[in-house]
Amino acid sequence: MEYLTFALAKGRLADKTMQLLNKIGISCDEMKEDSRKLIFTNEDLKLRFFLSKANDVPTYVEYGAADIGVIGKDTLLEEKRNLYEVLDLGFGKCRFAVAGKPEIRDKLNKSNDLRVATKYPNIAKEYFYKKKRQTVEIIKLNGSVELGPIVGIADVIVDIVETGSTLKANGLEVLEEICPVSARVAVNRVSMKIKHERIMEIVEKLKNLRGEN
Numbered sequence: 001m002e003y004l005t006f007a008l009a010k011g012r013l014a015d016k017t018m019q020l021l022n023k024i025g026i027s028c029d030e031m032k033e034d035s036r037k038l039i040f041t042n043e044d045l046k047l048r049f050f051l052s053k054a055n056d057v058p059t060y061v062e063y064g065a066a067d068i069g070v071i072g073k074d075t076l077l078e079e080k081r082n083l084y085e086v087l088d089l090g091f092g093k094c095r096f097a098v099a100g101k102p103e104i105r106d107k108l109n110k111s112n113d114l115r116v117a118t119k120y121p122n123i124a125k126e127y128f129y130k131k132k133r134q135t136v137e138i139i140k141l142n143g144s145v146e147l148g149p150i151v152g153i154a155d156v157i158v159d160i161v162e163t164g165s166t167l168k169a170n171g172l173e174v175l176e177e178i179c180p181v182s183a184r185v186a187v188n189r190v191s192m193k194i195k196h197e198r199i200m201e202i203v204e205k206l207k208n209l210r211g212e213n
């Protein structure tokens with residue numbers, strides 16, 4: 001039997017995904033060992049797992065290096081890869097929002113020279129250019145984007161908000177809601193045909209599990 005390969009985003013998302021997979025009888029002892037390894041196998045079940053940066057998970061799935069990826073909707077929207085999104089796992093819930101200092105609120109809809117700091121340039125463009133039909137300057141940052149409006153390189157940010165505590169701690173607030181985010185299962189288009197049964201069995205089991213929670 002051929003391997004079925006999962007691409008997981010290193011960190012909390014992968015940990016949570018493995019906990020879910022354990023509940024449906026999928027495990028990987030090799031992964032529990034503390035190491036710098038990036039690929040793990042379960043020979044008995046003919047499964048393989050690899051851990052990558054979140055943004056690369058959709059890439060591995062589109063190119064077929066992985067059959068299945070588990071990744072946040074934020075990453076799927078940003079990466080715009082050609083794959084099947086088959087299941088909302090219902091965890092990792094947060095939302096995309098435009099945030100900034102409260103006093104910027106008035107400028108938000110009027111200005112055509114707004115500067116927007118974000119880790120998600122595609123989502124920010126989609127929202128401002130396509131949805132709001134507003135010309136803005138997008139400034140790509142790689143994390144801690146809340147700094148942008150504080151140090152004055154941006155008027156607002158487009159980012160994910162979970163508890164809201166990072167915004168609050170930095171004197172920022174949600175100005176506009178963009179869309180909800182949660183963890184998703186994505187499948188390679190060819191794998192979906194040639195490994196359909198195996199993949200759907202896993203997807204169905206995960207779906208049932210979600211119903212129980």
Ligand code: PRP
Nearest residue numbers: 143144145159160161162163164165166
């Ligand atoms: C994310 C996000 C916010 C924060 C939101 O950052 O970019 O900064 O979490 O969570 P909260 O609403 O519960 O405060 P992450 O921790 O991934 O780090 P980063 O800013 O370095 O990307």
